Amino acid sequence: MTSPVLSGIHHVKIPVTDLERSIEWYGRVFGFTVNMEFPDDDGVVRGVAGTVPGLGDTLLTLRVNAEAARGCVGFDPVSFAVDGRADVEAWAAHLDGVGVGHSPVIEASVGWLLVFDDPDGISLHLYSWAGHGVDQSDRPGYGRAVAV
Incomplete structure (x- = not known):
């Protein structure tokens, strides 16, 4: 079924x-x-x-x-999508402009990532659809493909 x-x-x-x-x-x-x-x-x-x-x-x-x-402080309940690295960098510049602290641009499991907190300390992620091509599967906390 x-x-x-x-x-x-x-x-x-x-x-x-x-x-x-x-x-x-x-x-x-x-x-x-x-x-x-x-x-x-x-x-x-x-x-x-x-x-x-x-x-x-x-x-x-x-x-x-x-x-x-x-209970959600430091947790990332949602990742908002952007197209590629240039978009992540544009968001970093936007956050700078509105006075919101953020991480540097991160090479995440698949794409580029920007992390910042809302006023309650809930982590929000901006994650790119485009991949960076770097195999991070041997790094703790990073994703790796599973066989289906």
Whole structure:
């Protein structure tokens, strides 16, 4: 029996501690535009969803959940794709311009990678689709192909 087919990723939800601060930060860094809000039973808005240029139909959502945000500190729940090394370098320059610290451009398992943290310390990755051709499979923490 075959599995039903998925049609993409509907949304990526990131836990935050301060919704307004995160809306501003994701807007400044990614061009995030809020187009939906989620008020709780008490009427207080503790979640938003919106668009980010380049993500197509996939929405970015931010949800106040301090415990989850603390649990994700230093973890990278999502890697956003860019085409190649020049795009990673352009993002590094953009992050410099908006005052966001980041890693140097990294030769990752397959492509180039840039790592930086959101205001809650959640690591975000920008990873290139284009490969660099360097075999990193002997390095701890780097990926290696498996036989199928």
